[in-house]
Amino acid sequence: MRARLLLEDGTLFEGESFGAEGEVVGEVVFNTGMTGYQEVLTDPSYCGQIVAMTYPLIGNVGLNRDEGEAFRPFVRGFVVRDYTEFPSHWRSEKTLSGWLKEHGIVGIAGIDTRMLTRKIRRQGTMKGLLTTREASLSGMREKLERTPLVRDPVSRVSTRSAYTAPGYGNRVVLVDLGVKYGILRELVRRGCDVVVVPHDTSAEEIDRLRPDGVLLSNGPGNPKDVPRTIHAVAKLLGRYPLFGICLGHQVLALACGADTEKMKFGHRGGNHPVKDLESGRTVITSQNHGYAVKKESVADTPLEITHISLNDGTVEGLRHRELPAFSVQYHPEAAPGPRDSGFLFDRFLELMDRRRRKEETDA
Numbered sequence: 001m002r003a004r005l006l007l008e009d010g011t012l013f014e015g016e017s018f019g020a021e022g023e024v025v026g027e028v029v030f031n032t033g034m035t036g037y038q039e040v041l042t043d044p045s046y047c048g049q050i051v052a053m054t055y056p057l058i059g060n061v062g063l064n065r066d067e068g069e070a071f072r073p074f075v076r077g078f079v080v081r082d083y084t085e086f087p088s089h090w091r092s093e094k095t096l097s098g099w100l101k102e103h104g105i106v107g108i109a110g111i112d113t114r115m116l117t118r119k120i121r122r123q124g125t126m127k128g129l130l131t132t133r134e135a136s137l138s139g140m141r142e143k144l145e146r147t148p149l150v151r152d153p154v155s156r157v158s159t160r161s162a163y164t165a166p167g168y169g170n171r172v173v174l175v176d177l178g179v180k181y182g183i184l185r186e187l188v189r190r191g192c193d194v195v196v197v198p199h200d201t202s203a204e205e206i207d208r209l210r211p212d213g214v215l216l217s218n219g220p221g222n223p224k225d226v227p228r229t230i231h232a233v234a235k236l237l238g239r240y241p242l243f244g245i246c247l248g249h250q251v252l253a254l255a256c257g258a259d260t261e262k263m264k265f266g267h268r269g270g271n272h273p274v275k276d277l278e279s280g281r282t283v284i285t286s287q288n289h290g291y292a293v294k295k296e297s298v299a300d301t302p303l304e305i306t307h308i309s310l311n312d313g314t315v316e317g318l319r320h321r322e323l324p325a326f327s328v329q330y331h332p333e334a335a336p337g338p339r340d341s342g343f344l345f346d347r348f349l350e351l352m353d354r355r356r357r358k359e360e361t362d363a
């Protein structure tokens with residue numbers, strides 16, 4: 001079956017459908033990861049987006065039940081150069097095509113993903129229409145213009161009620177803005193007693209859970225669209241150690257008075273070099289973001305920049321000058337090969353231990 005992708009600038013790509021039948025509109029973004037398409041598909045931060053993989057061969061390791069970042073896909077559409085229908089991997093349980101169909105995700109294969117990527121890099125992220133329907137080009141154009149992008153994506157992906165991953169260690173209240181399993185895994189691995197709460201949980205409700213620390217997760221969309229979370233975080237500052245990841249990092253920045261902006265085409269992939277300004281070390285990171293903290297806006301806040309991207313100099317990490325709060329724009333839980341950043345979870349644990357010791361001596 002034929003599938004077509006129409007961009008806002010009028011470019012039309014024709015290829016083959018390898019997912020579900022249907023028609024979707026979303027922001028078209030590209031990911032440069034050579035591996036990990038299952039993690040990309042299931043990362044809730046991609047909610048509402050049509051994701052194109054720049055690596056040309058996709059589907060060759062199939063899908064399995066252990067490696068997702070959530071139990072279902074969150075991308076709105078999937079774009080690849082070559083799709084492999086016959087996976088070969090000891091863990092593979094399903095084909096990518098079968099799984100996309102099962103979950104109603106539209107996929108297009110056989111298009112020039114290099115041309116698509118170059119267009120996005122030149123013009124910036126664009127809206128696109130991906131369809132398997134036989135409509136006229138003018139009909140497609142009209143549909144693309146008429147259909148708005150997903151509003152308030154965080155409320156679509158965040159948990160509706162709190163749940164726990166019990167442990168004997170520090171109690172972490174994890175504010176779920178669209179959390180990836182990888183973050184939970186890193187906390188559980190360190191023995192934390194994790195309580196995952198919905199995105200709009202108030203500071204008072206979090207107080208009642210008596211946390212040792214609060215983690216603000218990754219998530220989709222514009223950080224300015226979660227004012228309730230920003231408000232809660234401003235109140236929690238100083239009361240508990242705070243660790244922000246990706247959207248959580250942007251929320252922490254906004255809560256401290258800094259500003260965020262949309263990037264031209266974002267950072268999505270598994271090999272983004274980031275400089276840790278404190279140690280001078282460069283770490284290779286996994287990333288997925290389309291917004292960033294405005295560098296100039298950090299100056300008048302109690303925050304300092306701890307990490308920068310070596311690709312474009314944008315802010316990749318922050319720390320509060322006086323209070324126990326820090327954040328990174330990239331994904332420290334990810335392991336696209338390198339495991340350079342896992343120690344940040346240990347840093348969060350140290351801050352929680354310090355607070356606990358202080359409470360014990362004060363009591």
Ligand SMILES: NC(=O)CC[C@H](N)C(=O)O
Pocket residue numbers: 045217218219220221222223245246247248288289290291292
């Ligand atoms: N992975 C994330 O948390 C992404 C944060 C935010 N949605 C952005 O695009 O910048």
